[in-house]
Structures are given as structure tokens and as C-alpha cells.
Amino acid sequence: MSTGDGVSSNGHEPSVHDVVVVGAGFAGMYALYTLRGLGFDAVVVERADDVGGTWYWNRYPGARCDVESMQYSYSFDPELEQEWEWSERYSGQPEILRYANHVADRYDLRRDIHFETTVQRVDWDEDACRWVLQTDRGTYRARFVVMATGCLSTTNVPRFDGAETFAGPTFHTGNWPHEGVDFSGLSVGVIGTGSSAVQAIPVIAAECRELTVFQRTPNYTVPARNQPLDPDEQAHWKQNYRELRAEMFAQRAAMVQRLPDIEDAAKDLGEQEFNERMEERWEVGGFTFYRAFGDVVLDAESNERVAQFVRDKIGEVVDDPEMAAKLTPHNTIACKRPCLDTNYYETFNQPHVHLVDVSATPIERISPAGVVVDGTEYPVDAIVYATGFDAMTGTLLRMNITGRGGVRLADHWDAGPRTYLGLGVAGFPNMFTVSGPGSPSVLSNMIPSIEQHVDWIARCLVDLRERSTTTIEAEPDAEAYWVDHVNAVADLTLYPTCNSWYLGANIPGKTRVFMPLPGFPPYVEICEDVASDNYRGFALA
Template sequence: MPTIINPDYDAVVIGAGVTGIYQTYLLDQNGMSVLGVDAAEDVGGTWYWNRYPGCRLDTESYAYGYFALKGIIPEWRWSENFAGQPEMLRYVNAAADRMDIRRLYKFKTKVVSAHYNEADNVWDIRLDDGACLTCRYLISATGPLSASAMPDYKGLDLFQGEAFHSSRWPTDADGKPRNIDFAGKRVGVIGTGATGVQIIPIVAETAQDLFVFQRTPNWCTPLGNSALGEEEMDLIKARFPTILEYVKTTPTAFPYHRDTRKTSEVPEKERNAFFEALYDKPGYGIWLSTFRDLLLSKESNKILADFVAGKIRQRVDDPEVAEKLIPVDHPFGAKRVPMETNYYETYNQPNVHLVDIKTTPIDEFVAQGAKIGEEIYDLDVIIFATGFDGITGSLDRIDIRGHDGVRLIDAWVDGPSTYLGLQARGFPNFYTLVGPHNGSAFCNVGVCGALQAEWVTQMLCYMKAGNYSYAQPTQAAEKQWTDAVYADFARTLMADTNAWWVKVTQKPDGTTVRRTLVYVGGGPEYRKRCEEVAYGGYEGFELA
């Protein structure tokens, strides 16, 4: 494919979260002209947008912080095992300062459209400020959970109180999150996923009444957060290289390995003691360190699910409320397991009311609150903790068109088709970091996204050295990869679950099609395959 014009930029990177700023930095360091674009006023990505009270990592801080582990900001010290949003934003800012990447970014700007220009082998980009530009390589780093999912409720515009999505927390005149005083207020929180379980206990501390509108309960387990002392942090800093190398060996880059035994191989007494230890252990151990058949065997999964259900019944005083908080529609770990702090105990407070909106949905909103059947719930504030349109949602909101004007959203209407989760045939020179079917979305993004940015940089440097300017997957390579991703996922208990990492499509004939958006083969296996591809001269890609 001949290159006819020199584009305005070698690359445009969409996103200024931890992955996007690192990708931008690496390309700049390798002598490429690069422009980063982000809708926010500054760097941070998810840590810029999600400023709700209680927002924090569910990954161990020291395992997430690639910029510290890699030596970009080696002096960084964490204050907690699971850092809160303000500390996370300071961390991203410190890394951005050290890498000096803000000079490469256009903030408060959205990419409206990106059309591949076949004649000139460039991407024509249009921004929401009216600017138009061209680039050779288009790289999305929009994050797996950045496209807010806001329900389209009837009458919401009539509500006279405050209403907002958790990822768009109200700000003051300086753009900082407002410290909303919930004292004396009637607050409604819609959603009990990972965000909801962080917000609910905080709001319940001061609200006059808190109504939790729950459609589907989730399996939640204790976060177990605590402060990091000076000596403990000194030891962690001394082990940064070891920590990085270790998490690269685990399936999800979390500091856990699965137990190699099957559940049935362990006597009940020993098994229960093992579950107790994992339940009391901070972080995702109960999900990621338990027996290897957790997500493969319904029988094994039920044993652990029953254990966690028992914990919920112990922690919630009202038996009827406890049962409503126990999932019956999905196995343990088949959806993201929200990490919580005193979430279940919150329902023991007299000012907290659980409202089941699965059996009796919200009909509409009226001036004074939510209407369910004939009952109106008077509210002053409504917080929508309703999650995100996962992984592909942000890309769906950009008019991306490849060969012959085919839209990406149409090409992926029944589920993504990619090679290595990094490119899709028909969309040359378009790379999707932490996108569908790659080794970063179902992973510790802080580490896995960075490793992927390094790989893409190496590929672009290889192309530059070889005088290549065009890359897209072969049809055979893409089909083989995509078929394998779908087949591996279908073997798991996650396949029948409506989680954010599954694209659910209702067909006109009434059938439901579920397509995974994530690769579940594990980080080490994924990176091994990527290195094999690279060593083979980027086998599976058409280079020209």
C-alpha cells in the first residue's frame, strides 16, 4: 500500500488514562509525532471522572502502580493498600509530570469521527471543536469502563432534586468534586454493582433516608483495606522489581495464583478453613486464589457461593433483606466481584431501605421522586450507579469507519472480531489498547495496559525500520484468534451471565446472542502469543 501524503501526526492516541498517557510517552520517546486527545480537562482517565465518595482501587495499590514499579516514579509511596481516588489521581499526575506528556495532549476535546482514507493511507480525524487532522496510526486507549450507562427513565427531566451518574459527580467552580452534604436528605442510589457498594455505606452515614434501588444483587466480599506504614512501604519499594515480575506471571496480573486443586479433591473441613482464610484476606483472594475449577464447574462454584451466601446471612440482621442481597441468577465470580467495606452491615441501619426493582421496576420519575406502582418514593438526590457500556462502548460513540466506509459498530454488531484484540481487519493501522479480546481488559489494567502499549510501540518501531506504513490482520489470523477467544469463554460459567464483559444482542426472532468482549486465556499466555507474533515478523498481519 503506497503512502501518498505525510499526515499531520504519526499517531493519535484517544484517552489520557494510565494506558493512554504511557502510549503517548513511548511513541514520543521513539521519535514519532503524536497527539493525545481527551474529553477531560487533564490526565487521569477513570480516576479523573469517577470522584464519588468511597471510590478506590480494588487492586492492591503496589500491584497496580506500573509507573512506580517500572521506575518512572520510583520514589512513589502509597498510603493505603487500596488507594482512594484522590491518591490515584495524584499518582497519575505525578507520572504525567515526570513523562512530560501534557504538551502532547489536546484536553477538553472529543474525537467525533475517524475515517480511514484508503487513497492516502491515513486516518481523517474530526474533533468536536471543528478541527480536522490526519494521522497514520490511530490508537484507542479509552478504557474498559468509561462510557457511562444512563437508563432512559420516563420523567427524569421532571425531577426537581439533583440527579447524576456516579462517574459525573457534581463539581464546584474550580472543577473539583463537590462535597455533597447528605444530612437531612432523602437519597436514592440506583445500582448495586462495584460502584454502588462503595457509595452506599458512605451516603448511609449521614442521609436522613437512603433508598437502595436494586435490580440484581452481586456477590460482594470484603476489601480489607488498611493504611501502609512507613516500614511496610519501605519494604514494598525495595521489592518493586520483584512485584512487577511476579504479577506478570499471574493470569490477571493481580498478586494471586489459583490453587491448583479441584474443589472436590479437598475435604470439607479443610475446604471451609481455606474459604475462611481467603474471605478474611484483603482483596480478590476469594475470587482469584481459590480452586482452579471455580469458573468451570457448577458444582464446585456452588460450594463457594453457598459459603459466601452464609456470610451475607451472618452480616445482615433481617433475614428477608439478606435473601434479597444474595444472587440467584449467576455463579460466584461469573461477574466482577465488588469489593466492599461494611456494605452488608449498612442494611442494618434504620435509615437504609432496600427496594427490589427487578420484581417491581421503576415506572417513572416525577417531580418529587421515583414512582413504583402506586407508591412514590420522595427523594432529594438520585445517584445513578448504573455502570458502563463496557469495553466497546466508548468506541461505539465515535464514528469510526474503515475500508469502503464500513462502520466499526456495524462490523462488530454481533460481537467483536479481532486479531490479538489489537486490530480488526478492514480497519488498517487502528490499534485498540485494553480493547475487546485482548490481554488487558480482563486484567489489572494498570500493568496489562502498559505492557500492551510497549508491544504496540515495538511493532510501530519495527514497521518504521522496515519502511512499512500499513498493517491489518489477515482474514485467517483474525478468524483463528476470534474463534479461539469465543471457544475459551464458552467453556466457563461466565458464558451465560449478563456481565459488562459480555455483549448481549436480542435478535428479531427472539433469540439472545451472548458474545464475550474479553479474552480469558490469561496474561502470560496472551503475552507469549504476542511475542511469538512479533518474533515471526508480525505473523498474521499484512504489512505494506
């Protein structure tokens, strides 16, 4: 912590700035670029040794974006759009990380990014109206803090008895070794069947001697149909980027689909027309599958019909009926993060791939030799935890943030995360969250969401500077209203019907509150209206 005379605990003077941005992923890089261009003294602190955020850490086999490459990219600079060439319909982690590095190089961002710097405490100094950030490299003081920490940046590692006794190596998909892992000749256990597992399992299976997957909840996944990006398609996007970007921003998830959204009801179609539409979208692949009807996440009957189509596909793809039954989900489809795959279900037809159902009889413990379930030990040489993240709030809460009166953010969020617009928190002046709880974030294409958030924050800081305003802070009533609004919108859908990480249900003891807001365009309109109405719901001092 900083001492009373303003000297850092390591004996050095604090680093003083207008803005400190926490995180050097796509949000942090764009925030730095934007704020620097507006004349603010801004720096970024980042715990990794380079840029990329989630794409820096998530290097597991098969890691790939589920938003198409031409849309998962920055829109702020037409020259950047034209010069970068994507190679696949869905870019893999190495290519996305190269893109992030290209952006950092092109705009000379690294000179204002302090790498290998972990934030340990963040405290509001009420007398000075400044934030004090204590890191393992020293102290920072800033008028504003922008938390660009990402929605999926704190890994969730379940606490299994005996885990520390396992004799072999263990890995988490969200914190993969940068030098890679060679599974050749090994027996591998993968715990989890969520998004990262769906991508990793086919790739690991192709390399290892034997693969055992421990599945608590079977997952719906549809084919991605990834392939090399057609040069003509890339040229079409580059020639029409402005119109296509505008179309993206008008879509509920900020993505343009390969087939048009159809707004009729799945339950109303005849059998032949329903199956023809579903088959077409299954073959095209990607999220366009879920845009075949307007009520997939709104109406239980329609949802069940679409879910049954996927269940039938699993039965067609998986040869062993018993294996197919284990892999078949029976919950609501799309209420968890929808998965896109390349040969996921097909992988379980291979004789060296095994599936252990741990829903009724959970993993008992980890032994030195493997994983024990219901008294049976499954020997493995290596364990991969594909167990996800403490989503949206985990990283923020681990930074020990205190606001006015020394109130801890962890206490303010004890009953679930509370924000206004996903941008500000009552009692925490001059602190902004990018893609925070209460914003569309993970229910949308993240880069357009990031750009919208950063642009709003930048406009706000310019307005405050021009008005000589010292602080901006979400009002408690506005925050309470927004929490109710997000819940009301979510309750119109089927999203809350699943125990998903959208609710924090994957973290033991975490309060279950639906965190993201469905619907990108209405959210953008509300944000613009709030800013134009003298930042309605925020207290300016």
C-alpha cells in the same frame, strides 16, 4: 469533517502527526511517553480538561481501586516506583488521580496532550493512507491511531419514563461532579448494586438522612479489608519490585495475591478444611478469596460451594432475615465482575437504609418526587445512577469510525466486537486498540495489561518504520480465528453463564458476545509469538 483540500472545517490547517492517541488515562499517557521516546511525533486528544481517564471521571463517594496499590502502578521506570508513596492497601480515587498527575508532570506529558477535545469522526483516507480525525477543536491527520479510550469510559444511563421530570438533582457514578456532592439531610435513591454502588452506598448512607437502594440483581461482594499501607510492606515491594513485577506478569490476572493460589478443587475438600480455608481468605480480604481453589470459575459444583459460603456470610452479617434474603444472590459467583467492599452488607442494618427489589417488578417510572415501583412512589431528594458503562465498545462506536471502503466500525461489529488479539481490526489499517475486546483487559490488572499492549504497539511501529512499511492491518481470517479462540476459552469457564457487562448484557439491544479473554500469561505469549513471526495474521503493505 475535513474538506477536499485538506483544510479543517473550522478553517484551520489540520494538525498532522505520526500518531494520534485518543485518551489521556493511564494507557494514553504511557503511549505518549513511549512513542515520544522512540522518536515519533505523537499527540493525545482528550475530552476531559486533565489527565486520569477513569479516575478523572469516577469521583463518586467511596471510589477506590480493587487492585492493591503497590501493583496498580506503572512498572516502566524504577525511579518512579521508588519515589511515589502510597498511603493505603487499596488506593482511593483522589490518590490515584494525584499519581496520574504526578506522572504527567514528571514526564512533561501535558505539552503534547490536547485537552477538552472530543473526537466526532475518524475516517481512513485510502489515497493518502492516513487517518483523519474530526474533533470539536479541529482536524487531525495521522498515519496511525491508537485508541486508548478505556474499557469503562461511556456511562450507561437507563431510559426511565419521566426521568426528565424529576425535581431534584441526578448523578451518575461514572460522571461525578468534580466539586463533590453534599447529601447531608437529604433522602437519596441509588439505582443499581454493581461495583460502584457497592463502594458508594456505605459512604452515602453515612452522610444522608435516608437512603433507598433499588436493586435489580443482588451482588456477591467480599471484604476488601482496606487499611493504611504498612511502611514495611511498601519497603519490601520497593526493594523487590523487579522480582515481584515478574511474578505479577506470570499470574493469570497479573496480580500477586496475599495468600498463594491453590489449584485443588473446592468440591473435593472436607467440610472443616473447606471452611477453614474460606474463613482465612475472608479475613485477609481482596481477590485472594477467589484464589482459594483452582476451579472456582471452571466447575459448577465447586463454584456453588464457594457461592454458598458467601451467602451464609450475608445471613450472618445482615440482622433482618428478610433483608438478608433480598441481598443474597443465587447466580454463579465471579461470573460478573467480583466486588470488594467496606461494610456494604453491614450498611443495610442501619434503620435509615432501605432496599427495594426491582427484579420482578422493575422501576415503572421516575416522578417529580421520586421513583415509582409497582405503583408505589418512593420519595427522594436526589437520585444516583450506579448503572455502569457501555463497556469496552461504547466509546469506540460513538466516535463514528470508518475504515476501508467507508465501512463503519459499528457495522463491522454489528454481530459483536471483532478484533485480532484485541489490538487490530480487519478493514481498519494502522488503528490499534489498547485493552480492546478480545484481550484480557478487565479480567486482569489493567496497568500491566496497558503496558504490555503499548509496548507491543510501539515495537510494531518501530518495526514498520525500519522496514518502510506503510500499513498494517488485521487479516479477516485471523480476526475470525481470534473471535472463535476467545469464545472457546471463555466457554471453558463459567463466565458466560451470567448476564454481565462482560457480555454487554447491561445495554439494551447490544449483541451479547463475551468480550475479554481469560488468562494474561498465555495471551502475552501469543502476542510475542505473533510479532516474532513477522506479525502473523496481519497484512503488511
